[in-house]
Amino acid sequence: MISESVVAAYLAASLALGAVFKSKADTIEGFLVANREIGDWLLAFTFGATYFSSVVIVVGGAWAYMWGQPSLLIPLFNVVLGALATFMLLGRRINTLSLEHNALTVPELFGRIYSSRGLQRLLGLMAAVGLTLYAATVISGAAAMVGTVFHVNLAAAAFVIAAIMAVYVALGGMYSVAWTDTLQGVIVAAGVAVLLAFSLGHAGGLAALENAKPALPPSKINLRLIFDLALLTSIAVWGLPQLVNRFYTARGPRVVRRATGIATLFAFIVTYGSFLSGLAAAVILQSHPPSDPLKAIPALASIVMGPVGAAMFSAAVLAAAMSTADSIALTVGSAVIYDVLGVRDTRALRAASFLSMIVAAGIAVATLSLPKELASAVTTIFKTGWTLTAGAFLVPVVATVMGARSRAAVVASSLVGALVALAYGASRAAHIAAPLADLSFAVTIAASLAAYIAASIAAPCGRALSRRGA
Known part of the structure; x- marks a missing residue:
């Protein structure tokens, strides 16, 4: 009863925050960028909580459980490139550009810089498709944790989680997202740190993890x-709209600079805590492995923290899922209504944000109903969603922020990146061997970059030829 009460109180607090900020979110700018009033601590926590979802805790822990020490490359890159470099190289410039062009979404910023409504629609459509797939994996991870700990149906857990997120996002927009993310970020960081502490104590200390045998054989x-x-x-992360858009909400570039260290520390705690817990699971669960690697972290929490502690940890996983999925709901809703359809009405934005989570929950339920290989299925959908979105946005965002200006290159890069990502995703779903399938993200970004460079060279040549012909 204590654990259920804690989770219920947390969910009630999230809904209450949405209701509190409803009046501030009645304008388009208030709903989408919180009137650009976010300070350094809020920016750091809303960025970190959006970045690190239930995927990094549950699925990332499963990766460490399956693969062992080599998986620690992932948290290293997350901290250095995903958090620190994003704030230092991109954050302040993105904030400045969004203010200069009075843009409220990432697709709108491109539309205004390149004077192209069509480009805004194209990027809005790509964001909606890719992020809906990603949201499904976030909900899947949370449902797997909550369902395992509380012994409830996974499909029911997925829809309840999605519905609660959809309600408070629809109520308070970016205001409620930023404040609930901060609450959720504190819960996530504390939950991951406590799980790691209990796990290390049970496993025999940090040194014991050096001898952790991965669940999979070396081959x-x-x-x-x-x-x-x-x-x-x-x-x-450099090209994910729900994270790039976080810098729009800051009061100015100085806020972004002050938030850098906080966001990096948050990233270190959450990502290393999750992966080291996965290594601890490989030690502790060796004699009684879970039926699926995706259940390694839930099983670990139940063993080292007991029923009440595991239930409370599930609240941290739920918080991680909600802090990411609520941002995706807002981004997908604005992509469809504001960017693609051009409707500037908060009621329509609220409805679209709500529906986007219900659709994502439906995809999550379909994933969770698979008879086996759940961790593999969730990883595939997660990778497809992130790769598609990043393939469409990463190169254009970085090039534009660094001062390059070529509309043809942006369109070519975005289309090629998205199409390559979709081709890889379709091949994995159909179990068809694709060239360099294990490096699908690297290949996608390389193809997107090549398309950007080729179009940048070809566009001036084409204009010169047309002038010469005239």
Whole structure:
């Protein structure tokens, strides 16, 4: 009863925050960027909580459980490239550009810089598709944790989680997202740190993890896949709209600079805590392994923390899921209504944000109903969603922030990146062997970059030829 009460109180607090900020979110700017009033601590926590979801805790822990020590490359890249480099190289410039062009979404910033409504629609559509797939994996991870600990149906857990997120996002927009993310970020960091402490005590200390035997035999540990996932979960952040948009909400570039250290520390605690817990699971669960690697972290929490502690840890996983999925709901809703359809109405934005979570929950339920290989299925959908979104946005965002200006290159890069990502995703779903499938993200970004460079060179040549012909 204590654990259920804690989770219920947390969910009630999230809904209450949405209701509190409803009046501030009645304008388009208030709903989408919180009137650009966010300070350094809020920015750091809302960025970190959005970045690190239930995927890094449950699925990342499963990766460490399956693959052992090589998987620690992933948290290293997450901290250095995903958090520190994002704030230092991109954050302040993105904040400045969004203010200069009075842009409220990432697709709108491109539309205004390149004077192209069509480009805004194209990028809005790509964001909606890729992030809906990602949201499904976030909900899947949370449902797996909550369902295992509380012994409830996974499909029911997925829809309840999605519905609660959808309600408070629809109520308070970016205001409620930023404040609930901060609450959720504190819960996530504390929950991961406590689990790691209990796990290390049970396993025999940090030194014991050096001898952790991965659940998979060495022949099945794919180092290329680990490297690709490390890149995917780090530099992909540079092009994910729900994270890029966080810098729009800051009061100014100084806020971004002050938030850098806080966000990096948060990333270190959450990502290393999750992966080291996965290594501890490989030690502790060796004699009674779980039926699926995705259940390694829930099983670990139940053993080292007891029923009440595990239930409370599930609240941290739920918080991690909600802090990511609520941002995705807002981004997908604005992509469809604001960017693609051009509707500037908060009621329509609220409805679209709500529906996006219900659709994602439906995909999550379909994933959770698979008879086996759940961890593999969730990883595939997660990778497809992130790769598609990053393939469409990463190169254009970085090039534009650094001062390059070529609309043709942005369109070519975005289309090629998204199409390559979709091709890889379709091949995995159909179990068809694709070239360099283990490096799908690296190949996608390389193809997107090549398209950007080729179009940048070709566009001026084409204009010169047309002038000469005239």
